[in-house]
Amino acid sequence: MPAGLVERVQARLAGEGGSLTSASVARAVRAETGVLVSDAEMLRLIRMLLRELVGAGPLTSLLSDPLTTDVVVNGPDDVRVDRGDGWERVSVTFSGEEAVARLARRLAAAADRRLDDAHPYVDASLADGTRLHAVLAPMAASGTCLSLRVLRPTRYDLAALQHQGTFPGLVLPALRAVIQARLAFLVSGGTGTGKTTLLAALLGAVPESERIVTVEDAGELRPNHPHVVRLVARPENVEGAGSIELRELVRQALRMRPDRLIVGEVRGSEVVDLLAALNTGHEGGAGTVHANAVAEVPARLEALASLGGLDRCSLHAQLRGAVQVLIHLRRSVTGRVVSEIGVLVDNGSGLVQSMTAFDASGRPGPGAERLGNMLMAAEVDVPW
Structure with missing residues (x-):
């Protein structure tokens, strides 16, 4: 050309x-x-x-593949796709660095976001729900980088996830009991482990008589439930104004009479308002959080709470009464699987730590008795 x-x-x-x-x-x-x-x-x-000039350009065919979950462009000649089995390099190429930058700027403009030399990175959602992240050169030293995460409209329920092998042993009946008992829980795991998918499936098991209000940074959570109100944060526009933060949405959600308040991903100071809400009669709340293991969730929440001005002791005092159950996901060679269910307990020094209720094989652990006591207190049968 x-x-x-x-x-x-x-x-x-x-x-x-x-x-x-x-x-x-x-x-x-x-x-x-x-x-x-x-x-x-x-x-x-x-x-x-x-x-x-139109759409996602050379990436269109990759994004339209029903198996694709992520597409990344590391350079004009390095495009990779994840179809559920890890990254694989594909034959799609760009004519040069400027072609990659041009596509990044066009996608950002389509999301009403700014991407230029003065603001060389962007994190946005496209009209079809695809998550866009882009970094321009020279901030990206190897050249403009694009990351696209595809959100599929498919809604998984617990039965479908069970069929895929997500729940080993007694994990599924235990999770159903947690929902029935209205215990508050957090789903933890790394990027791409299926935290949002599992959370949506669990919310699909909530009784239809309950009102669910979800709060998200990006509109990914779409539970199959007849009474859901979805609030989505808004970034600043190209003029640097108009942003609505997640923390403000949590406050607004509390005025909407939720039976269950859900934060799609706890990633900042909104954790302070979420824990405060769960300590004031809002049972059955939930959310997701990035963590490498169940045992690391309290420390992760400490770091996030500090952004909201909450010190360590205050965070643990709030966490003790707000959240009862932790569910951890990991990716294995066979797919995404629940590797642990933990319960939060006081370690005797005023801090909260996790105790394993079910291990990676789905067998009861030392925390199973404590979880069973919480179920019985809620008049729910213990399924193990």
């Missing part, structure tokens, strides 16, 4: 206005090339330009 043709055609089309069609692109190409072009060459240029 002639140097600078994409930019010139793009500028001409923007000046003309109207919808982007093959005919409008052809007119712009003829005007900008200034030379006679054969029909075959014109068709080739139109196809290349449409790929450059």
Whole structure:
């Protein structure tokens, strides 16, 4: 493709206005090339330009694959996809660094976000729910990087996850009992372990008579439940104004008479308001949090609470009464699996720690008795 043709055609089309069609692109190409072009060459240029100017460009076919969960661009010649079995390199390439940067800027603009030299990174959601993260060069020393996470409309229930092997041993009946007893819980795990999927499936098991209010940084949580209100935070616009933070949404959610308050991902100072809410009669709340193991969740919450001005002792005092159960997910060679269920207990010095109720094989651990006592206190049968 002639140097600078994409930019010139793009500028001409923007000046003309109207919808982007093959005919409008052809007119712009003829005007900008200034030379006679054969029909075959014109068709080739139109196809290349449409790929450059519309949607996700060269990544479209990867994103439309129903198995794709993530697509990353590490450079013009390094595109990789995760279809559930880890990263694999694909044959898709870009014409150069500028082509990657052009796609990143176009996707950011489609999400009404700014991406330029003054603001060289962006984290946004596209119209179809796909999560976009991009970093421009030279902040990305190896060249512009793109990360796209695909959110599928498929809604998993607990039975479907059980069929996929997510719940070893007695884990599934234990989780059903936790929901029935209205115990507050957090789902922990690393990136891509399926925390949101499991949380949505668990919320799908909540009785239909209950009202669920979800609060998220991005609208990923879509439980299959008839009475759900979804609140989504809003980033600042291109003018640097209009942002609505997750913490404010948690406060608003408390005024909406939720039977269960759910924070899609606890990642900042909103943990202070969530724990305060769960300590004031809002039972059965839940959320997800990034952590490498159940035992590390209290320390992770300490770090997040410090952002909201809550010290360590105060955090543990709140956590003791707010959350009862921790559920940890990990990725294995066979898929995503619940590797541990823990219960929070006082360690005798005023701090909270996790005790294993069910281990990676789904067998009861030392904390199973304590979990059973909580179920019986809620008049729920202990399923083990």
